[in-house]
Amino acid sequence: MSESILSSLFSSNPYFSAGIGVLGFGAGLAALRQGLVRGSYLVRRKLLVSLEIPSKDKSYQWFLYWMSKRINNNSRNNTHQYAVQTSFIQHDNGSISTTFSLIPGPGKHYFKWRGVWLQVERQRDAKLLDITSGSPWETVTLTTLSKDKYIFTELLQESRKLALEQQEGKTVIYTSWGPEWRQFGLPRKRRFLNSVILDKGIKERILQDVKEFINNDKWYNERGIPYRRGYLLYGPPGSGKSSFIQALAGELEYNICIMNLSERGLTDDRLTHLLSNAPERSIMLLEDIDAAFIQKRQPTDQQG
Incomplete structure (x- = not known):
């Protein structure tokens, strides 16, 4: 009897029936919205x-x-x-x-x-x-x-x-900036090797040695030997060291990465990271190499 009374009460009351209708409509919209969101997610994921x-x-x-x-x-x-x-x-x-x-x-x-x-x-x-x-x-x-x-x-x-x-025919100069390399200035026109005056035979011997090294990477890898080669250039300012490096890079179509070993804050860890992440086809120029022998560099984090 109570059920029939409630049923007649709800059915005869327009406010109750309207409320139930609005509630049902809102629930339907919420379900439709959730279905659209899930459908959109599946479409993005699959397609x-x-x-x-x-x-x-x-x-x-x-x-x-x-x-x-x-x-x-x-x-x-x-x-x-x-x-x-x-x-x-x-x-x-x-x-x-x-x-x-x-x-x-x-x-x-x-x-x-x-x-x-x-x-x-x-x-x-x-x-x-x-x-x-x-x-x-x-x-x-x-x-x-x-x-x-x-x-x-x-x-x-x-x-x-x-x-x-846009860099074709030019030499790009990079410099170390924190833990990364950044381009320094504009790409420069390649310098010809014959524009540098050195003692007879020096340029030719170094160029031939570098080319042989570049062409023998397989030999180093097969024997587990680190594939790197260095040259020590010394002399007073103006003797042609930097000019020769630029000309050598131009002859080989390489870029140049400049790192100053006397830079404050340079640690062994940072030096290793920069050397391992140098831009491809680059000559690494280490300036003030004598700073490596007078204990100027800071210790690593492990060393304290």
Whole structure:
């Protein structure tokens, strides 16, 4: 009897029936929303693939340079948020001109490359800073369909090729900055070996020895011998040491990494890290080598 009374009470009361209807409608919307969220997650997981490029990775600058060329050479693009990248060009007469390139700013961008649609999301975290440069931590995330994931490798290869083309015929100088190497100044025109005047036969003997060393890496690896070779250049300032190194790098099409052993704060651990992570195809120039023999360098963390 009580059940019939309650039933008649609810059915005859429009407020109760309306409340139950609203409750049922809200629950249905919540279930639909949750289903859409789960469905979207499954679609992204099954059909989409992403590639994250952190700002500490070498390919990060390559990709931004590639994007800047794409934006500046293509009047039709879907990018509406830009950032500026300033670069300098050194001409044959020694003059320097400034160029401004537009690159994708923080946010999402869409473009089509080789018939494949890509989403590019550039994110900047102001709370995380690079301890060496003080700049915010950044990442670029590329997203496309799973069946087109091969496009990532091809895109990065093209980005690397385009970025290195601007250094073709030039020598890049790197200097140590904290635990990493940074480009120092503009790439310089390669210097010819015959522009350096040394005693007869010195340049030729060193060049021949270096080429033999470069071509015999397999011999060192098979015998477990460390693959490295050093030359001690000595003499008063102005005797041609630095000029010869630049000319040798130009002849071999190598770059130059400069490290000062008398630098304050240089530890054995940091020295080993820099030597192990030097840019490829580089000549390592250790200045003030005598500082290594007078106990100027700080001990490692283990040594106290």
